[in-house]
Amino acid sequence: MTARLFDRAWLLSDSPQSRTQAAWGRRYRLWRDFRANRPALIGFVTVMALLLCAIFAPLLATHDPVAQNLGQRLQPPSAAHWLGTDELGRDVYSRLLYGARITLGMVLAVVALVAPVGLAIGCIAGYYRGIADVVLMRVTDVFLAFPRLILALAFVAAIKPGMTSAVIAIALTTWPPYARLARAETLTIRDADYIAAVRMAGASPGRIILRHIMPLCLGSLIVRVTLDMSSIIIFAASLGFLGMGAQAPSPEWGTMIATARRFLLDQWWVPLIPGIAILVASLAFNMMGDGLRDALDPKQG
């Protein structure tokens, strides 16, 4: 079975012999479309590299990310400290690696919270219409009406600043567009003949939504999520910068910029390096999302 996943003839067969083969064939075609898109592939490789960096941070780091050495503060990049040191003499390269864990971890946590909730609310509102639709969409509008950063700041300030509350705050302000998107998709699907056909087969509304409508909404949702990842990264970094996200001494990228901003003129590399990390990560997610959008275009069946 595993060996067959590398057999192009098996994957591209136009008369698959089993459900598994058909499913893998479809995935292979998607991958082929995605791979043909150079920027998307670069984005994908960068994202994978960042994830690997985050996972293997303890192996890749040269120093302890929180070990201070005041004799070595604000050093420029050198052989001992590849990306220099910050205002407390901590190794920036090691902090960047550990920071990837925090930043990417927050992004993944937000997505894991937001995507299923938005999808479920949107599909339910779109499928049932009527009172459920009105209630759910007005709630969505209420959340959409707040400026995102202000709502998140107020929320974090009301609880205690920290990573968990930052994740919840970002999640609270991020889900409404997903619900809107899923609802719009559901509205175009719910009256399709293939949905009428499963209804005539006696399927329950839950089964129709879960097994027939959601899989079709998933494509555009995945695209939207990857495109949103960059803004979530920036959002998380902004909260960190404003002191409402991850707290010192955690090496979150935004927090790193915030604490180093005093040195912007003289030791410019200290705040610049985490800034570049944020830029690279958001750009990579954006390019990957663009490629996914082309590959998952629902019009291509």
Added chain:
Amino acid sequence: MSTPANSMIVVDDLRVRFADFDAVRGVSFRVPAGGSFGIVGESGSGKSTVMRALAGLNTVWDGYLEVAGRPLGRGPSPDLFRLVQMVFQDPYGSLHPRQTVDRALSEPLLIQGLGDIDRRIRRILDDVALPATARYRYPHQLSGGQRQRVAIARALISEPSVLLLDEPTSALDVSVQAEILNLLADLREEHGLTYLMVSHNLAVVAHLCPTVGVMSNGEMVEILSAEDLRAGRTQSPQTTRLRALSTELG
């Protein structure tokens, strides 16, 4: 209401109202078990609305509907699904784009808790003359005629007594149309099905249905035999006009 035992479908004074528009105003007809009844009419005459009410897809109607001696309620009822199935007009829109033929055919069986899925699917594919190689294909890998065969197979796999055909051939090439019509005629005989067919094409309806009802403006203006229709022995002016139109075009 008493009905002769051999009527499979009874429609009595069916009325459907959408917002402030009467789509169907008092339609009545009967279809004997094993028979075929065709409804023709211009678009907007209410013929598809009658069919969707019978299919349980439209729940807002007044009047009396009965299938196989069972009066229909307005909500979806589980036993109706084993009794009545439908083939839709557009084979490109009636199959889920992300589901293989196998999945589309097994879904009704899974929902109704019928076992022996593998054997049933193989048999139904054989019945509608689809090759076994098509079983794990996605809809976009099939031709229009093949898709419509899949749609027919999906309707028949739960072994209904009544098949509702909503313009089943109008989206297909002429040569494929004939194939599908012949297939439907064969299947009716094999499975002892009762057909209710809606079409704007008189020739298609007359080919499959010995009795034809003509609808206009939400009313059934005439019920006549296919022979009378073909020979032009029409009673109502609407039927005459419809027939004249179709002979001009055809």
